[in-house]
Amino acid sequence: MLEFAVEAAQLAGAVTLGYFNANTPFELKADRSPVTAADRGAEQLLRARIQAAFPEHGILGEEFGEQRGSAAGRWILDPIDGTFSFLSGVPLYSVLVGFEWRGEMLAGVMHFPALRETLYAARGLGCWCNGRRARVSDVSDLAAARLSVTCTKLFEQSGTTAALARLQTACLTDRGWADAYGYACLATGRVDIVVDPVMQIWDNAALLPIVTEAGGTFTDWTGRQTHTAPAVVGTNGRLLNPVLRLLDECSVRQGARNADNA
Secondary structure, eight states, X not given: OHHHHHHHHHHHHHHHHTTTTSOOOOEEOTTSOEEOHHHHHHHHHHHHHHHHHOTTSEEEETTTEEEOOSSSEEEEEEEEEOHHHHHTTOTTOEEEEEEEETTEXXXXXXXXXXXXXXXXXXXXXXXEETTEEOOOOOOOOGGXXXXXXXXXXXXXXXXXXXXHHHHHHHSSEEEOOOTHHHHHHHHTTSOSEEEESSOOHHHHTTHHHHHHHTTOEEEOTTSXXXXXXXXXXXXXXXXXXXXXXXXXXXXXXXXXXXXXXX
């Protein structure tokens, strides 16, 4: 299953490269996120390959919604994670393919076509990057930690700018290595914490098995491991509790301020 997912993601990535750095036109969806012919073409390829190989499985994709299956397996697809990066000619976009069985994520693939980098993992099989074992860092002190976020504007929109500011102050440094690439850096020990205040299931699904099989944690902001979280914290494991405590403190303070203003 994992080999199939890797091959499918790489083939879909080849579709996207035909549109990359080519002034590809785009449309804005209802949520103001962009979509291109590359997104749609890559997802159509993924769906066709899955339907041919596993016709009984369900499929959920960002661009074409859900197709229910007769079996307990479901493929969760994001044909281009980081479409703004893709449109800007930034090579950090990815194809995400996740495999879910009875509601639990068993396998995931992140493929970065323009970087020729592929991370993949399945439960109990570890995490791998281009054939080499991937592991999270061993940083255990927030003051030495590298923080990655995708979009600071989403913290403003979700009312969590205080949490971002506290994290930035507590950590050694922060960078905006975008979208799934931040989690790739986490799984390979290049960053130590990734925090996103707004996520969708197709953003999360492939990331959970990759980060956890690399030795890290992938949770919601309360510490619950799930691929359905609307906001996500990824850590190297050692930093999970300090990050959760900081986020909880910010939540309590925000709640107190809201009560005072009521």
